[in-house]
Amino acid sequence: MSAVSFSSDFVKRDYSLTGPSARSAVETGLASAEWYHTEIPRKAMKELMQRSDGPAIRDTVLWLSLLVVTAAAGIFFWGSWWAVPFFFAYGALYGSASDARWHECGHGTAFKTRWMNDAVYQIASFMVMRNPVTWRWSHARHHTDTIIVGRDAEIAVMRPPDLFRLAANFFGIFDVWYGMKALIANAFGVLSADEKDFIPEMERRKAINAARVHVAIYAAAVLAALGFGSWLPLVLIGGPRLYGCWHMVMVGLLQHGGLADNVNDHRLNSRTVYMNPVSRFLYMNMNYHVEHHMFPMVPFHALPRLHEMIKHDLPAPNTSILDGYREMLPAFLRQLRNEDYFLKRELPATAKPYREEFHREDSVPIAAE
Amino acid sequence: MAGWIEACGADDVDEEDVIRFDHEGRTFAIYRSPDDEYFATDGLCTHEKIHLADGLVMDDIIECPKHNGRFNYKTGQAKGAPVCVNLKTYPVKVEGGQVFVQID
Numbered sequence A: 001m002s003a004v005s006f007s008s009d010f011v012k013r014d015y016s017l018t019g020p021s022a023r024s025a026v027e028t029g030l031a032s033a034e035w036y037h038t039e040i041p042r043k044a045m046k047e048l049m050q051r052s053d054g055p056a057i058r059d060t061v062l063w064l065s066l067l068v069v070t071a072a073a074g075i076f077f078w079g080s081w082w083a084v085p086f087f088f089a090y091g092a093l094y095g096s097a098s099d100a101r102w103h104e105c106g107h108g109t110a111f112k113t114r115w116m117n118d119a120v121y122q123i124a125s126f127m128v129m130r131n132p133v134t135w136r137w138s139h140a141r142h143h144t145d146t147i148i149v150g151r152d153a154e155i156a157v158m159r160p161p162d163l164f165r166l167a168a169n170f171f172g173i174f175d176v177w178y179g180m181k182a183l184i185a186n187a188f189g190v191l192s193a194d195e196k197d198f199i200p201e202m203e204r205r206k207a208i209n210a211a212r213v214h215v216a217i218y219a220a221a222v223l224a225a226l227g228f229g230s231w232l233p234l235v236l237i238g239g240p241r242l243y244g245c246w247h248m249v250m251v252g253l254l255q256h257g258g259l260a261d262n263v264n265d266h267r268l269n270s271r272t273v274y275m276n277p278v279s280r281f282l283y284m285n286m287n288y289h290v291e292h293h294m295f296p297m298v299p300f301h302a303l304p305r306l307h308e309m310i311k312h313d314l315p316a317p318n319t320s321i322l323d324g325y326r327e328m329l330p331a332f333l334r335q336l337r338n339e340d341y342f343l344k345r346e347l348p349a350t351a352k353p354y355r356e357e358f359h360r361e362d363s364v365p366i367a368a369e
Numbered sequence B: 001m002a003g004w005i006e007a008c009g010a011d012d013v014d015e016e017d018v019i020r021f022d023h024e025g026r027t028f029a030i031y032r033s034p035d036d037e038y039f040a041t042d043g044l045c046t047h048e049k050i051h052l053a054d055g056l057v058m059d060d061i062i063e064c065p066k067h068n069g070r071f072n073y074k075t076g077q078a079k080g081a082p083v084c085v086n087l088k089t090y091p092v093k094v095e096g097g098q099v100f101v102q103i104d
């Protein structure tokens, strides 16, 4: 691996979607650009893209059953320490697995049948505290302009990284605070300037209506907690987004953390990590993240096959979550001192070279390890 | 109205598939449905101008490869976010094993 930073007279990064970085991304052609992708014969690609309901039905039945069983056991043991392991599992299934279901169903690739995608998408959006309309559009932008500063609304680690905020988000602190604020503002009919940047006018009413439904359910949970004089309703609804999101954050940070920004080659800004089967279930195979970004049409169950087909053209995957963190955390620390620093993984000899035409031509590498 | 333009051989498109056809600086998508009928639309998605020929045909739907936006390729109807603007469709006929598109 090499690690590169550029002697930087770069403009300081501005992550708002309406600021100078956004303007410069559009002016330089970084935004809405054509991205590198590995060549795959059409016949093979068609096979990989094929949809079927079976894998996602099995996944959803297992997921919902585990939610019901762990919640029931948690309620049964409520008041004793025996409830803790059940709510630990329930929390991860609610506060983390919902993110992957939101994501895969948002792409419409989980199920073949459209209404099934839509139904699970709505449930998962609620669980992960995301406005289902707003986040559909923000995620489209994330795929158009992945980790392009000023364009991508879903950059989890901005530079220089705010390590306190990252750590707090393992317990959902900032995400829930800002997510709730946005939902309540939306419910009152207010959309932020950033939201207006990526939600077309004709969709804004839908975003407001969806926020109203979510806020009403949370209000009912709060009222129930007050009425029963018990935390239990909030431990079951809403609370898991705090105490159960750790797995989502743990695997989510690996997607792009420490890697390049402002490039048009997903091999430079995304990370594939081999993971244990439990994490892959919770995460719906999104550990194959370079593959997902290159070919978002490929459903979760076909990503391992896609990986085998194109790995000759990708940097070697990290071998585990721990291995990924060993690579990523030191990069975060380096970015505290120099926010232009990023990791650049080596490509195998069989790969096509990186597309780097959008790095500034007058940039001079000052560090390579 | 312009005449019929020869786009491709009927066998150039697999069943339930799509290919790209470029003509005079414009790009089109030619579809062959599962029941062996042919259709044509504009080649670029109305969301962000991505070539639909890289997408997936399922029954009468073409799904865009970039953000999975869906259109009915027979009518051009956009089926929901992130595609909100319908796709333009063009008349097609098959003669002598060739597919012709009527481009305006």
Ligand code: FES
Residues within 6 Å of the ligand: A140, B045, B046, B047, B048, B049, B050, B064, B065, B066, B067, B068, B069, B070, B082, B083
């Ligand atoms: S470019 Fe086609 S759905 Fe976005």
